[in-house]
Amino acid sequence: MAARLGIIAGDGDLPRQVAEACRRGGRPFFIIALEGRGAEAWLAPDMPHAIHRMGAAGAMLERLRAEGVTEIVLAGGVRRPSLIDLRPDWYATRFFARLGLKALGDDGLLRAVAGLLEEEGFKVVAVQSLIADLLTPDGVLTSTVPDEQGLADIAHGLSVARALGVVDVGQAVVVQQGLVLGVEAIEGTDALIARCAALRREGPGPVLVKCAKPGQDRRLDLPTIGPDTVAACVAGGYAGIAVEAGGTLFVGREAGVAAADAVGLWIKGVAP
Amino acid sequence: MAARLGIIAGDGDLPRQVAEACRRGGRPFFIIALEGRGAEAWLAPDMPHAIHRMGAAGAMLERLRAEGVTEIVLAGGVRRPSLIDLRPDWYATRFFARLGLKALGDDGLLRAVAGLLEEEGFKVVAVQSLIADLLTPDGVLTSTVPDEQGLADIAHGLSVARALGVVDVGQAVVVQQGLVLGVEAIEGTDALIARCAALRREGPGPVLVKCAKPGQDRRLDLPTIGPDTVAACVAGGYAGIAVEAGGTLFVGREAGVAAADAVGLWIKGVAP
Numbered sequence: 400m401a402a403r404l405g406i407i408a409g410d411g412d413l414p415r416q417v418a419e420a421c422r423r424g425g426r427p428f429f430i431i432a433l434e435g436r437g438a439e440a441w442l443a444p445d446m447p448h449a450i451h452r453m454g455a456a457g458a459m460l461e462r463l464r465a466e467g468v469t470e471i472v473l474a475g476g477v478r479r480p481s482l483i484d485l486r487p488d489w490y491a492t493r494f495f496a497r498l499g500l501k502a503l504g505d506d507g508l509l510r511a512v513a514g515l516l517e518e519e520g521f522k523v524v525a526v527q528s529l530i531a532d533l534l535t536p537d538g539v540l541t542s543t544v545p546d547e548q549g550l551a552d553i554a555h556g557l558s559v560a561r562a563l564g565v566v567d568v569g570q571a572v573v574v575q576q577g578l579v580l581g582v583e584a585i586e587g588t589d590a591l592i593a594r595c596a597a598l599r600r601e602g603p604g605p606v607l608v609k610c611a612k613p614g615q616d617r618r619l620d621l622p623t624i625g626p627d628t629v630a631a632c633v634a635g636g637y638a639g640i641a642v643e644a645g646g647t648l649f650v651g652r653e654a655g656v657a658a659a660d661a662v663g664l665w666i667k668g669v670a671p
Numbered sequence: 672m673a674a675r676l677g678i679i680a681g682d683g684d685l686p687r688q689v690a691e692a693c694r695r696g697g698r699p700f701f702i703i704a705l706e707g708r709g710a711e712a713w714l715a716p717d718m719p720h721a722i723h724r725m726g727a728a729g730a731m732l733e734r735l736r737a738e739g740v741t742e743i744v745l746a747g748g749v750r751r752p753s754l755i756d757l758r759p760d761w762y763a764t765r766f767f768a769r770l771g772l773k774a775l776g777d778d779g780l781l782r783a784v785a786g787l788l789e790e791e792g793f794k795v796v797a798v799q800s801l802i803a804d805l806l807t808p809d810g811v812l813t814s815t816v817p818d819e820q821g822l823a824d825i826a827h828g829l830s831v832a833r834a835l836g837v838v839d840v841g842q843a844v845v846v847q848q849g850l851v852l853g854v855e856a857i858e859g860t861d862a863l864i865a866r867c868a869a870l871r872r873e874g875p876g877p878v879l880v881k882c883a884k885p886g887q888d889r890r891l892d893l894p895t896i897g898p899d900t901v902a903a904c905v906a907g908g909y910a911g912i913a914v915e916a917g918g919t920l921f922v923g924r925e926a927g928v929a930a931a932d933a934v935g936l937w938i939k940g941v942a943p
Contacts, residue, residue, distance in 0.1 A: 562837055563831075563835065563854070566830055568834075568854060573856075580858075581857070582841070584845075584852055585850060586853065586866070598857055
């Protein structure tokens, strides 16, 4: 029997899907839901879980051990709060003290968290190793394909997204007709999509480009799109969505592609 | 007597200041105001001028020649509209055709415009060569100085801004406590400041960092701050503003520094 899986549940539907997959496969699991990230809405009484605030690192580790968890998955994005909002416990405080006052992006922080979990004797596994078909495949997924302008916007967006990734800033860029309308930092992709819709020019619509950061640990918080992303792009009059094949998660792919096909939006997985 | 100066007037107060400086110095000038960029509000009947839409490149060049202009300054930022909004005339169409479908940032486009003006026999001069004390000097300009967190946020913001500049995206970044809250693309610095104010964490306030792009032509549209920038940062609870010394313009510096001093916001010129 597979080891008991600890699911650290961040934003979105992904943590629930991991729990469902465990249940279908008969794998034991235990959910640590981060307070206020939305898991409260889908956590059922028959799903073994505890809710902790993000700063309560010591209590979380203790609970995971007490529940016999040996493998851990970090599922769903988690934006880093300020240290004050975090209210770190003694364990989290020691962790941050060790990191020092270094400027850490989300990714740098996640890497540090994963390193810590492994030091504590847990094995950190990737969410895409637990749910089939989660990674975006290479190629166009929709019935509409990008035209010449779309392909040029994809290429430009990728170059900008990679430059940003090197300094551990966001993972998404919006390009329209060669113009970079917006770049993601901490606001999240949905806010970026809406903001750029308001900056949209006439003519062929904007393109959302999303890719992993160079050197990103593939077990941790890969860039993710889902039906909400598609719906936001449809509402904003976008031409298409390009994501890194094999390096981004497409949650709810079937529903997302169907929604895109309904309006002629294209979605393309781009090999790195 | 100095050659007649052609002032291509974009956004903000800078074009008016150039005209006033010419008048004070007895230098002849002629203003080409770009339609809808705000010059209509300050253009006085006694200022020789013409208003042209941005796409009317041929008509502008003809008028500049007819007015005996030999030197040209591009004053005030101009965000690039879509080709459709631009309605290029035959001359502008030929110009864009020569550029090709290349993805051009604002800076790439401006360089091309300057190159074209020089091909046409005009000399392109820098706005900071016409108005004294326009470049931001090195050092803290306010009575409040940045603390350790502020200095760390400046350093982080500069590294992100430079990475962005390499791909010819915006020139401004907002950092708070090591976190990049936002990155400027086409929305402009004021929109960035307001957006990041809404994403602000508790504790020490955000820092706005603005610098020139690597290899930026210093005669063209240098990053600019002014009293509006300071007012937006004050309203948004920012801790301070850091701009590249010698590579950014500070329009209305005295009023801006006074407004910052009134609330304890710091402003620092950072040597590149």
